[in-house]
Amino acid sequence: MSTLRGVYLAQLRISLAEQFQYRGAILIWLLGLVIQPVIYLTIWSTVAESSGDNVDGYTARSFAAYFIVAMLVNHATHTSIMWEFESRVRHGALSALLLRPIHPIHRDIATGLAFKGLTMLVALPIAGLLALAFHPVVTTPSWAVLVFVPALLLAMALRFTVEWTLAMAAFWTTSVTAINRLYFAVFIFSGYIAPIDLLREPAKTIAEVLPFRWMLAFPVELAIGRVSATEALIGITAQAAWLAAAVIALRAVWSRGIQRYSAVGA
Amino acid sequence: MRHRGPLVSAVTPFRILPLGTPRPAIVVQNLTKTFDVPEREAGLRAALRGVFKRRTREVIAVxxxxxxxxxxxxxxxxxxxxxxxxxxxxxxxxxxxPTSGEATVLGYIPWQRNAEFLRQMTLVMGQRNQLVWDIPVADSYELNRAIYRVPEHEYRETLDELSDLLDLGPLIIKPVRNLSLGERMRCEIAGALLHRPRILFLDEPTLGLDVTAQRRIRSFFREYADRYQATVLLTSHYMADVEALAKRIVVIHRGLILYDGALAGLIERFAPLKTITVDVSSPLLDPGRYGEVVSVEEGRVTIQVAKPDVAAVTNRLLADVSVTDLTISDPPIDEIIDRVFQHETIPDAEVEVPPAFART
Structure with missing residues (x-):
């Protein structure tokens, strides 16, 4: 374990040093972070105001809360591995990682954490500014604040594991971009563009069956106080179960993928 | 646990050997690798056909x-x-x-990628970059130190040695992108050796470098191998690399081993000719009667002669014309190798089984 800690610390330092080199890129990235939730927020607030400030229990100000928190949770759980893995496979960078006596996934975990730690410092004040502009209200019980922490961590782990597994499609196909597009189309079931409560059938059932809501909507609803204690318990259990399944899938796909990679010419 | 003791003690569960038998570091038996390569003719029609039916061709790499x-x-x-x-x-x-066959390196099966195995070896490829582009070299080294669990004092020591041998000096506090190709290569090599691997696989380690840099890297590897008793398998296009470093060479062509043995033996086997260069003070008439003419210049003739005839031809030359200088040499190694590769079937190219196999 102490090996991993050392590796993570070194990798964190490297990633931070790298990020400081890309100040311009971070600014552009920030714009992207803010634009989408602000658009959704504005649309849904307008909808709420035109329907007597109540859309299935959401007011304009609770929409504001939902989307501002969703922005933060999405940022915390987001990964770009599905876009990076292909070039890693195709240009052989993976080979350099395979020569090392440590699984390449640790590099991605450490890099991801470093990136988030750094960008959160900017994302949080932005959320604060949005809060000043849109006056969100939350009804969060104090226990939910505590449960939010494991829920967020599980959401991060789950999304990372699922996306890392899907990224490995690059071992078998060159149409990774098509797969990524499909994935991000389906990702709307995470509750990113609309709270899942507002979806109509059959979309709602689909959203409940798929794992995506556990990567985003669940911690968001928890944070703004729309989840009962029982639901919270079920949610955490569901997250843990999905995570276990995803880890099993990741291991299985990795061992097959790596065999294929080293069969066709690493 | 990093093992730094005498090289004989190994970490292998695979074979039981009589006590005191030094086991080879690398054993390769009937190793074969084939690739399925997609085959398609040029043109739109062929591309369309490829949508429905992919044709592949098997290529035997090894x-x-x-x-x-x-x-x-x-x-x-x-x-x-x-x-x-x-x-x-x-x-x-x-x-x-591999598609078939076996190999062990330090007793491990390489493609199982056991962490202990990976900790003891390195692969240096001419165009590989392990170093992170935008940050100082030293930061990338720190990461390697953590990954390979090199204790701090040992890391300092190794880094000092490597800096010294490779003349890294101030390079390691520069970001990688600010280094020249030669400087980067030296930094890459040091990074690949910080964990003091006992097995080095070097794939074209001097590719793209100028002659001075090539020489420096060659002498570095010789020094390193000496100091750490490392086992080195190196490939190169540059004959000079191989001549400077290896006493034994393995010639491989179209996936087959054509020769395995001492460098001198290769010359013996594949260069049945000697080159005779004579400086003459009067013109040499019809040099073709002495041997195969390589070149005729003002006052200098170069011919090639079968080895057994060298003495006779030299005598005749000395008798026939007034010779001011005469040298007899083996053709350059590059030329010999070229000859090996041009003549695909070499009658005498069967390789004896290296003695190591008799034991395993």
Whole structure:
């Protein structure tokens, strides 16, 4: 374990040093972070105001809360591995990682954490500014604040594991971009563009069956106080179960993928 | 646990050997690798056909290759592009699964990529970059230190040694992108050796470098192998690399081993001719009657003669014309190798089984 800690610390330092080199890129990235939730927020607030400030229990100000928190949770759980893995496979960078006596996934975990730690410092004040502009209200019980922490961590782990597994499609196909597009189309079931409560059938059932809501909507609803204690318990259990399944899938796909990679010419 | 003791003690569960038997560091038996390469003619019609039916062709990259390398030995792998050198190296470094055959490196099966195995070896490829582009070299080294669990004091010591041998000096506090190709290569090599690997696979380690840099890197590897009793398998296009480092060479062509033995033996076997250069003060008439003419210049004639005839031809030359100077030499190694590769079937190219196999 102490090996991993050392590796993570070194990798964190490297990633931070790298990020400081890309100040311009971070600014552009920030714009992207803010634009989408602000658009959704504005649309849904307008909808709420035109329907007597109540859309299935959401007011304009609770929409504001939902989307501002969703922005933060999405940022915390987001990964770009599905876009990076292909070039890693195709240009052989993976080979350099395979020569090392440590699984390449640790590099991605450490890099991801470093990136988030750094960008959160900017994302949080932005959320604060949005809060000043849109006056969100939350009804969060104090226990939910505590449960939010494991829920967020599980959401991060789950999304990372699922996306890392899907990224490995690059071992078998060159149409990774098509797969990524499909994935991000389906990702709307995470509750990113609309709270899942507002979806109509059959979309709602689909959203409940798929794992995506556990990567985003669940911690968001928890944070703004729309989840009962029982639901919270079920949610955490569901997250843990999905995570276990995803880890099993990741291991299985990795061992097959790596065999294929080293069969066709690493 | 990092093992730094005498090289004889090994970490292997695979074979039981009589006590005191030094086991080769690398044992390769009938190693074969084939690739399925998609085959398609040029043109739109062929592209359309390819949508429905993919044709593939099997390419044999390495064909039933066997050899053994003793601990501390430096072996040069020679062959033209596509001969199977890199494929073999990648299999031995654990990056490729073979199609058939066996190999062990320090007793490990490389493609199982056991962490203990990976900690003891390195693969240096001419165009590989392990270093992170935008940050100082030293930061990338720190990461390697953590990954390979090198204790702090040992890391300092190794880094000092490597800096010294490779003349890194101020380079390691510069971001990688600010380094020249030669500087970067030196930094890459140091990074690949910080964990003091006992097995080095070097794939074209001097590719793209100028002559001075090549020489420096060559002498570095010789020094390193000496100091740490490292086993080295190296491929190169540059004959000079191999000549400078390896006492033993393995010639591979079209996936087959054509020769395995001492460099001198290669000359013996594949260069049945000697080159005679004579400086003459009067014109040499019809030089063709002495041997195969290589060149005729003002006052200098170069001919090639079968080895047994050298003495006779030299005598005749000395008798026939007034010779001011005469040299007899082996053709350059590059030329010999070229000859090996041009003549695909070499009658005498069967390779004896290296003695190491008799034991395993």
């Amino acid at each position: 064909s039933s290759v066997s050899f053994a390398i003793e601990r501390g030995e430096i072996v040069g792998f020679l062959g033209p592009n596509g001969a199977g050198k890199t494929t073999t190296l990648k299999m031995l470094a654990g990056l490729l699964y």
